[in-house]
Amino acid sequence: MKLRSDYEYSWWRRLVRFVDGETLEDAERRAEETRESHEKIQQKNDIEVEKQFEQEEKEDREDRKRRLEAEHEKEAMELLEKYKNWPKEHGVKIFGRLYAIMAVLLCIVIISTLLITVSYLPEFGHPENPNNNEVVEKYNKEGLYETGATNAVAGMILDYRAFDTLGESHVLFIAAVCVMILLRLEMTKEGKPTDKKRAEEENDRLYEPKNDKILQFSAKILVPVIVLFGIYVILNGHLSPGGGFSGGAIIGAGLILYVNAYGFEKAKRIMNRRNYAVISVVPLLFYAGAKGYSFFTGANHLDSGISVGTPGEILSAGLILPLNICVGIVVACTMYHFYTLFRKGGM
């Protein structure tokens, strides 16, 4: 008979107990006794049945079974091991080969498509080509008078299509910012690295070569010439081939040579972090401001008050000369900065 656990506390039982004159303890003891005796009988039965079963089983089956099981298990384990190791041994290899084959096929398809396309394009340099149109004609014929630049390319990139070049110089700037995020070491105010890992990276700088006499001697001769040549290329940007981008790259190369010969301590006198920030931000702001003014006046058909000057003179071509200087400074700074950042940490 199954009883609920709170059976003894039910109103009915209380009434029965009250009628029988029992206390709660008595009832509980009795319930305990019946449960125990029940359990004993059940256990006895179980044990007997089990013993019988075991005796029957043991004698004839156990040995055979154990042997079979062991064999099966061994085989299964071997198979499992084989399957598990298969990708490690072969999978990557097969994938790598498939990947290489597919990559080569894809490249061949793309290359052949592009080559076939090129064979259909208009012949190079033919006077009847579609890109020999009124735009090119105007650039060639009137460019000199409209922009004042004898170097037609400078006139195009810094006057006709100045908006594109403004964007392009910001591409350089944002690339420098990204490299800065990636590589710049943060220092405390005393010029010490902020944490231990950084300090270890800093230690790499101890292995930089120092005081190479031959290098220093050649740098002493070369650097001023290189920088001077760069300045010439920038300043003559509107007169002859060259301009801000190429001149800036030359100056940047000169600065990098100087750093290699004389070390960062000396270079820091001119190019430290504060100076870099000023030197890179001011030209870009001037650029944006000057071109903003020119765009605004142009679009609203106002007179900008910037004269073209006499073509061929050094002070001519309106905004092109100052803009070339700005672009040159930005390019030189960016190149030098990249170099210093890749030496683990920056200036």
Added chain:
Amino acid sequence: MEFVCNFPFFCIVLSMATGVISSVLKPKAAKALSVILVSLSCICSFLVLGYTIKTGSSFTYMMGHFPAPFGNEIRAGILEGVMASFFSVIMLLSLLGGEKYLKVDIEEPKQNLYFVLVDLLLSSLLALVYTNDLFTAYVFVEINTIAAGGLIMIRSNGHSMLASMKYMIMSLLGSGLLLIGISLQYDLTGHLLMENIQTAIAGLAKTGEYAVPLTVIIGLISVGIAIKSALFPFHAWLSDAYGFSTASSAAILSSLVSKAYIFLLIKIVYRVIGTEVFWNSKITNVFFVLGVAGMLFGSISAMKEHDMRKMIAFSSVAQIGYIYMGLGFGTELGVVAAVFHIMSHAATKSMLFVACRGLSEVSGDKKDFSDLKGAGFRNRIAGAAFSVGAFSMVGVPLFAGFISKLYLTSAALELMSVKMAVAVIVLAISTILNALYFVRAVISIYTPRNEHYRDASFRPGKTFCGGMVCFIGINFVLGLASYPLIIAIEQGLHMFW
């Protein structure tokens, strides 16, 4: 010329200058400047939108003293106004919502550089929206790509480095194809200004001259942009890039960067190649097939994820599949639906990313489903925003996602071809799949568990709450009052001709 016409140009140049100045400012000042800039760009874009709606026509703005085919030019019509104001609003809300987490995720001395990236990204987004010149578009695609890579990388842990590397490789491949396409078309047409190219291409299409290179050009430009906006088989970079960057970055990347490229593609289709040539070129079929495949596989990948943010990222693949499917219909209604889906998805996905960060903040900064259980009770505003976003993604009526699915379906029903059947069936399946994983996520965040993460002193930040409330509001506005917007999009597309 009205003074309002100067505003697009002001916004672009100002955001460039602000980005440059921010590189030497303290983080706090840079943040304030950035927020002011984005708000200013919101206001200006809305004024431009109002002006174009009032005059009912678009205007061009000469960048310099030389008229269009010789100098640069930008152009603003209704659709440009809508997109610019929408992008600015979403960017502002993403910045405000994720502002608190920037401080946690980014090293202190580099925080100002984050705002440099954001400002330059804004300038490139606006320039991509307003440009009327294919090469200008390419220059700003470059800025956009590098800024996006920086936004992923700035978190500076191993995962985000790897993610940004993947992103850069894929994205630069896309840029390269786009550049090759632009150069080849210059060889055929001799122009970079959109109207002139369109006239030249229409002439070429009529005479049948240069048919092979023209097809290749269309293919290169389309594939290039498809890679950059993570269309289905090119989406390998996406889950890591969105899953491991800081909350604002993920919101900005998913809702603005990839969408700006799609908008550029629509602009190229309408204003450079010409709808007729483009729709006859059969590349729409490729878009359709890839879009449909993306809808299915994106959802399936999302269902397998245990990481909540990666799940949201994979659902982006599915949603971008919807947009490309709309473009793949090759009808105007399809494009309208696609543009609307760009907006509804941008509004929803950025909200989901920021809300998910809010939920993981109260779950020990973990992102797995098991840890996020009960997070909806611990951070109520984030939970509410997440649920709204999830319902919008599934397409429950009242929310933005429903309207875009409605328009996509009606655009599909107009087709009367095999595409119709496929589109409708896959839309249905994809909706069910969306429901499966988004409803699971909502149930999971509202299952009362993980009481050990409860922190009685936790209060969500004021800007976070404000951002979330605005996001929810935008979702309801898009879901309940979409009609004027659809009209504006239609008118804007007509102005493209």
